[in-house]
Amino acid sequence: MITATAVRHTHPLTTLMARHGLTAAAYLKRVADRHQALGFGAMAHRKEKATRWTREGVTPERTALLAIASLHGIDFADVDRYGWPGFLLLALDDDKAVLESPWTVAGTVTSLTDVGGPVDRRGFLIASTSTLAAAVAQWITAEPALAVTGPGRQVGAEAVGLFDTRLDALRHLDDTVGADEVYDAAVLEIRLITGLLKNASYTETTGRRLFAAGAEASRLAGWCAYDAGRHAAAERHFIASLRASASAKDPTLGAVTLAFWANLRYNANDPHGALHLIDGALADRHKIASPRVMAMLHARAARAHSKAGQPTPAWRQVDAAFDAYSRADVPEADLASMYWINHGELHQVAASSALTLGEHHRALENFDAARTHEDPYDTERETRGTLIYQARQAEAHLALGDIDAALDIGHQVIDAMGGVGSARTTSTLADLRGQFTDHRHIRGVADFLDYTA
Incomplete structure (x- = not known):
């Protein structure tokens, strides 16, 4: 079985050569021929060059990059967009x-x-x-x-x-x-x-x-x-x-998948694609058997609209999420995978949407409600989510000039991060550190940035 660790350490050029059944020397000969055909002149093609590219962290010269891209039908613009060796992944059609x-x-x-x-x-x-x-x-x-x-x-x-x-x-x-x-x-x-x-x-x-x-x-x-x-x-x-x-x-199960897929799309800078997925899930909403799934879909739509800079539809979807949740029974009577949807979660979504839209007071009101509501966000169970929402809460405090509150929450996030493997958590912390950078002249901020470097 290919593990997540193994996946991360395979160089795409090595895989590409293997898929074409080529030795390093044979592959580099093809690159050199394409380099010549493109008018870039002769290029050395000793097999040691491939070793430098794949194992020693050497980036090929610009003309060699373009020759490699041309060899695999990759647009030259994507060479700059994804860099080396990222653009090679476009040739690995899995x-x-x-x-x-x-x-x-x-x-x-x-x-x-x-x-x-x-x-x-x-x-x-x-x-x-x-x-x-x-x-x-x-x-x-x-x-x-x-x-x-x-x-x-x-x-x-x-x-x-x-x-x-x-x-x-x-x-x-x-x-x-x-x-x-x-x-x-x-x-x-x-x-x-x-x-x-x-x-x-x-x-x-x-x-x-x-x-x-x-x-x-x-x-x-x-x-x-x-x-x-x-x-x-x-x-x-x-x-x-x-x-x-x-x-x-099972349309309810499919709607769950579309909601999670939408989460990926709006966080990958495609809020309109996310909304298309959610609209598809809601097109036949009477077949969705779970009120919590309906609440989740509206919550995802709210986040997508906030990412698109659309406050009016974002808040309309927040209201729709709470309305759908008001019809939910106890978690045991709902879809087993929806145990985490409650008032606290929906307030976290509302807070995150407000933060994205620049409504920082509204964000803090909802972050507080997520914790204090009689149906609160479960911070003990949702370790990773708690860290992400706390970091966003710190961002809201920082935007309002309350640096002490932001630092206090920031240190809580750092203290709790041990043992939680999540690129999203790491990315959220990086965003928070970026927000602090303009305040580095303050001793406490400088200490925090040095501690989290």
């Missing part, structure tokens, strides 16, 4: 199975089987605007699973129940320790579930429950990949999850 498989039961199994290649395209998004639209449209019309009879052993409700129990444990573990370890465990669940879907016999009901478990395992893997900053892997898992929810004939 996404055909999940993007191009038909929206059938067999296509779902194929997409679940392909959990990704050995290269981490950190920060990349694989879904274009047209892909988002097509995914939502096909999710609505995809065929559901039927009974499977054959030589494989019969699988019943007991096996599915075990998957549900294991996934519930992984969700709660993710709350506490973060993404890396849970990602590998979620991928293992996907493989186990897919093995049964491909090789076992089962009734229509059991089959759909297996696909539902596959959808949740893929959704969780996508969330963990996103939390670790691996956007391409996250989108691959979210698309597979959406397909599996369609095969399970």
Whole structure:
């Protein structure tokens, strides 16, 4: 199994040469020929050059970069956009199975089987605007699973129940320790579930429950990949999850996936893509059985509108989120994965939206409400989320000139960060440090920046 750690340390040029079946010398000869054809002149192509590029941190000369890009059909503008070796990831197309498989039961199994290649395209998004639209449209019309009879052993409700129990444990573990370890465990669940879907016999009901478990395992893997900053892997898992929810004939489960996918898109500077996903989930809202899922969708829409600089629709969606939640029953009567949606969570979303929109007093009011409401945000369970929201609260204090309050919360964040693996948490702290930079002349701020460097 390819672990998250292994994924991070594979150089894309090494993988690219291997995929084309080329030695370093043969590959560099092709680059040199392209370099000459582009009018850049002769280029040395000793195999040691590849070693310097892949193992010693040497960046090729500009003309060599352009020759490599031309060799793989990569736009020259992307050389500057992604840099070395990032632009090479555009040549590593690992996404055909999940993007191009038909929206059938067999296509779902194929997409679940392909959990990704050995290269981490950190920060990349694989879904274009047209892909988002097509995914939502096909999710609505995809065929559901039927009974499977054959030589494989019969699988019943007991096996599915075990998957549900294991996934519930992984969700709660993710709350506490973060993404890396849970990602590998979620991928293992996907493989186990897919093995049964491909090789076992089962009734229509059991089959759909297996696909539902596959959808949740893929959704969780996508969330963990996103939390670790691996956007391409996250989108691959979210698309597979959406397909599996369609095969399970479970629109509520698909809406959950679309909400988490939207979170990725608006935080990757695509709030309009996020809104398209949420609109798709809400288009047939009467089929969504969970009030908490409805509240989450409206909350995600609020964040997307705030990221787009649209205060009026953002606050309208905040109101809609609280209204949807007012119809929720106790957590035990709702979807198991929605245990974390409560008044406190919605106030945190309202606070974050206000902060993004520059409404700092309103942000602090909601941050306080998240903690003091009779249905409060669970700071003990939601360790990672608490750190992120505290850092945002410190930003609001800082924007209002209350440096002492901002520093106090900032130190609380630092003290609590140990043992939580999350790229989002690290990024949020980096944003907070950036906000403090203009105040470095203050002794306490300088000490904080030095301590967190």
